[in-house]
Each structure stands twice: as C-alpha cells, then as structure tokens.
Amino acid sequence: MVTQQVLRPQAQAAVFLVLTVREGSEAAVREVLADIPGLTRAVGFRSPVDGLSTVVGIGAELWDRTYDLPRPAGLHPFEEIAGHRHRAVSTPGDLLIHLRAGRADLCFELARQIMSRLSGHADVVDEVHGFAYFERRDLLGFVDGTENPEGDDAVDAVTIGDEDPAYAGGSYVLVQKYLHDLAAWDAISVEEQERVIGRTKLDDIELADDVKPVNSHVALNTVEDDDGNDLDIVRHNMPFGSVGDAEFGTYFIGYAADPAVIELMLRNMFIGRPPGTYDRILDFSTAITGSLFFVPTVAFLEDPPSAPVAAVTASAESPAAAPDDGSLGIGSLHPRAT
Ligand code: HEM
Structure with a gap:
C-alpha cells in the first residue's frame, strides 16, 4: 500500500488544477490517472533535488460515474456552509491535481504533460499557480503553516486507517480559493491584524489565551474530539495573484483522514463557535471555490x-x-x- 505524496516538505512552487470530466470519458480518464505516477517520475527525474510530487483527488460524482465500488466513507460533494455574513461556496470539481516542487518549471511541465493526456476528456475549471512568499507568509503578511502536525502525528492526521479498511492508506483533501481585500486589510493596524489571526505578525508567536479573541482564526481552528484530543489537518496553502488584476489570494488546501474535521473547522469559521463569532479573516477574504476529493493510494490509481x-x-x-x-x-x- 503506497500512499500518494500527501506529506511533503513545504514547496517553493505549486500548481492546483481542478477539472471536470466529460460524460463518456470516464474510462479514458481512469487510464490517464494510472499513468500520472509514471509521468511524475519522468518529469521529476530531470531535477531530483526539487522533489516534484503529485497528488490526485477524485470528487464524489466522478467516483460514482467511474468506479463500480462503494464510495469511500467520507466522500460526498462539498456542501455549502452559509453563515450570517459569509459563505463557503461549493463549486464543481471532478478531479484535483496538486503539483508541488522546488521550482515552478517542473510543476508547469508536469501540468502540461498531464493535460495533453487529458485533452478532449477533461476541462480545467480552475487553475492556480502558487508561490512561496518570503518566510512562508500568506499575502496578508502572516506566516502560514506553523502549526501543521509533524512526523507520526501528520501521518495519523491524513491517513485513512481501520475505520474504512477498503480505502486504508488513502486520504481526503478539501480546497478553497480565497481572494483577499488587501486595501481593507492594510487599513487596519498590525495589532488589529494580529487579533484577527491570533498570532503576532513579525515573529509568528501565538497570542496568549487571555488576549486571543474567540473569533480569531487560530482560536476557531483549534478543535478537539469529545475526549479533548486535538484534531489536526495538514495544510499546504499557497499565495497566488495578479498585480494587474489586483487579485491577491490564498489557495487553501487541507488534507485529513476524515473530512469531517475540515468541515468542523469551516463551520467554526463561517458560522462561529458559538454561532455569531465567525472568523474575522473572512471580513478580508472571500471563498470563491470549494470542493472535496478522495485521495486513493498509488496502487488504486495504477490498478483500480x-x-x-x-x-x-x-x-x-x-x-x-x-x-x-x-x-x-x-x-x-x-x-x-x-
Ligand atoms: C492557522 C492563514 C484558511 C485551518 C493559520 C495561520 C495562518 C492561517 C496565518 C497561523 C499559522 C499556522 O499555524 O499556520 C489562513 C488563510 C486562510 C486560511 C490566509 C484563507 C483565507 C483556513 C481554512 C482552514 C484553516 C479554510 C480550515 C478549514 C487552519 C488551522 C490552523 C490555521 C487548523 C492552525 C490552528 C492552530 O492549531 O494553531 N491559518 N488560513 N485555515 N489555519 Fe488557516
């Protein structure tokens, strides 16, 4: 059982492709997916130090159309979460292709190779080229990714185990494309920004509990199970943008063994915990996409x-x-x- 390369060091460059698959192309697409590990090796071998990796995710509707198999337990179309002020929209997506590397050219070349194989069968509905920005900061200027779990904790956070034995070794991934209102963000003080995020801006230290607002991003995304154990996900967010279009964004990508953990975080963010205390990051960030995918093992991809x-x-x-x-x-x- 070989898991896909979900757990990678933070990359310098990433490409996120969300695709829809044309009716009647399911079998052809399944064959292309089987070749993606090989295509990744072919492009990646040209510069092994740059660690090119691919993760392929499959959406619920494509799953039903393509595989004569029960759905993985947590796979379903992402359901919109509508808060009082802000909405986590649900948008189409049959496939997610998440490419990461130390150099943008490797991601670009692999995206090109994969898309030439999918030509006539699948259409790109969203394409984002992400870049690492200074000390792993997002475009709001805060370091993003600090509290990701590491080592065995990361493996446990993202890997399906005995709870769904038929799909053990797989994972789930939820993506959302956020656009920031940087003019509004820059108009508030750094101290206020720190209260929005829940960490200091320059040196990235978490605010003490007695000063960290309950509607800060960090407070609302700290979640526990009924026994008080922390529930973790692994995030590989990337900044992206276009200065000419004044488009400044964060591509949120969260991996988890159980998508309910990410959905719980989203309910906290959009509805609030308790309801009403929605995440203030949303006053400066609008989600314009949202989709959930199952990440099968390499063995499944190559030979379903x-x-x-x-x-x-x-x-x-x-x-x-x-x-x-x-x-x-x-x-x-x-x-x-x-
Ligand atoms: C923490 C940024 C969306 C889950 C953080 C941190 C930043 C950040 C700066 C603090 C440093 C760190 O630990 O990484 C953003 C931005 C987003 C975004 C700019 C999009 C506008 C989301 C979403 C989720 C999420 C949609 C979950 C569904 C988390 C979690 C933490 C975190 C779990 C760690 C909390 C902790 O344990 O301290 N995020 N985030 N984030 N974020 Fe986000």
Missing part, C-alpha cells in the same frame, strides 16, 4: 479494482462467501480494470 471492494474482501476472507455455482470463487479476488 473493478468489483465492489467489500465483496472482494468478503470472498477472500470468508469461505462462506464462496459462490454456489461450483467454481472456486477466486475470479474476483484480484479483479483488474478492463
């Missing part, structure tokens, strides 16, 4: 089973599940895509 995974597991483990047609019932043990 064509029969329901649960049925495969049952016939492999339980003699009682053998068919009564006199056959050995092993035909479906290792089904292959046609």
Whole structure:
C-alpha cells in the first residue's frame, strides 16, 4: 500500500488544477490517472533535488460515474456552509491535481504533460499557480503553516486507517480559493491584524489565551474530539495573484483522514463557535471555490479494482462467501480494470 505524496516538505512552487470530466470519458480518464505516477517520475527525474510530487483527488460524482465500488466513507460533494455574513461556496470539481516542487518549471511541465493526456476528456475549471512568499507568509503578511502536525502525528492526521479498511492508506483533501481585500486589510493596524489571526505578525508567536479573541482564526481552528484530543489537518496553502488584476489570494488546501474535521473547522469559521463569532479573516477574504476529493493510494490509481471492494474482501476472507455455482470463487479476488 503506497500512499500518494500527501506529506511533503513545504514547496517553493505549486500548481492546483481542478477539472471536470466529460460524460463518456470516464474510462479514458481512469487510464490517464494510472499513468500520472509514471509521468511524475519522468518529469521529476530531470531535477531530483526539487522533489516534484503529485497528488490526485477524485470528487464524489466522478467516483460514482467511474468506479463500480462503494464510495469511500467520507466522500460526498462539498456542501455549502452559509453563515450570517459569509459563505463557503461549493463549486464543481471532478478531479484535483496538486503539483508541488522546488521550482515552478517542473510543476508547469508536469501540468502540461498531464493535460495533453487529458485533452478532449477533461476541462480545467480552475487553475492556480502558487508561490512561496518570503518566510512562508500568506499575502496578508502572516506566516502560514506553523502549526501543521509533524512526523507520526501528520501521518495519523491524513491517513485513512481501520475505520474504512477498503480505502486504508488513502486520504481526503478539501480546497478553497480565497481572494483577499488587501486595501481593507492594510487599513487596519498590525495589532488589529494580529487579533484577527491570533498570532503576532513579525515573529509568528501565538497570542496568549487571555488576549486571543474567540473569533480569531487560530482560536476557531483549534478543535478537539469529545475526549479533548486535538484534531489536526495538514495544510499546504499557497499565495497566488495578479498585480494587474489586483487579485491577491490564498489557495487553501487541507488534507485529513476524515473530512469531517475540515468541515468542523469551516463551520467554526463561517458560522462561529458559538454561532455569531465567525472568523474575522473572512471580513478580508472571500471563498470563491470549494470542493472535496478522495485521495486513493498509488496502487488504486495504477490498478483500480473493478468489483465492489467489500465483496472482494468478503470472498477472500470468508469461505462462506464462496459462490454456489461450483467454481472456486477466486475470479474476483484480484479483479483488474478492463
Ligand atoms: C492557522 C492563514 C484558511 C485551518 C493559520 C495561520 C495562518 C492561517 C496565518 C497561523 C499559522 C499556522 O499555524 O499556520 C489562513 C488563510 C486562510 C486560511 C490566509 C484563507 C483565507 C483556513 C481554512 C482552514 C484553516 C479554510 C480550515 C478549514 C487552519 C488551522 C490552523 C490555521 C487548523 C492552525 C490552528 C492552530 O492549531 O494553531 N491559518 N488560513 N485555515 N489555519 Fe488557516
């Protein structure tokens, strides 16, 4: 079981492609997806030190159209979250392709190679080229990514385990494209900005609990389970923009073993905890896209089973599940895509 390269060091460059797949192109797209690990090796090998990586995510509707398999437990179309003031919109997306590297040219070349293979089958509905900005700052000027989990904690945060054995080793990814109102942001003081985020701006230290507002970004995104354990996600946000269009943005990308954790954070941000205390970052940032994807293992991408995974597991483990047609019932043990 080889997981896709979800956990990577923070990259210098990224390309985010969200695609829709044309009706009737499902089988062709499935074949291209199987080749993406190989395409990544081919482009990445030209500069191994730059660590080119790809993660492919599959949306719920494409899943149903493409794979004759039950949906992964957490996969569903992203549902809009409407707060009193701000909305986390849901926008179309059958595939997410997340490319990262130490150099922009590697991401660009791989995006070009993948899209030439998908030509006629899939359409780009959103394309963002992200760049690292100074000390991993977002365009609001704050260091972004500090509190990401590390090591085993990061693996646990993003990797599906025994709770959904058929898809163990996979992950989920939620993306949102935010545009910032930098004029409004720059009009408030640095101290006020720090109260919006919940950390200091220059040296990136978390504000003490007694001064950190309950509607700060950090406070609302600190979430726990019923037993008081921290619930983590792994974020690889990237700034992007266009000075000519006065477009300044953050591409939010969050990976998790359970998308409910990211959705809980979003409810805290957009509705508030308690309701009404929405995240003040939203007064300066508008979400213009939002989609959820399942991230299968490399083995699944390269060779997806064509029969329901649960049925495969049952016939492999339980003699009682053998068919009564006199056959050995092993035909479906290792089904292959046609
Ligand atoms: C923390 C920026 C959207 C989840 C942070 C921090 C910054 C930041 C500057 C503090 C440093 C750090 O620990 O990374 C942004 C910007 C966003 C955005 C500019 C888009 C406008 C989101 C969204 C989510 C999220 C949509 C979740 C759905 C988190 C989490 C933390 C965090 C979990 C760490 C909280 C902690 O444990 O201290 N973000 N963020 N962020 N953000 Fe965001």
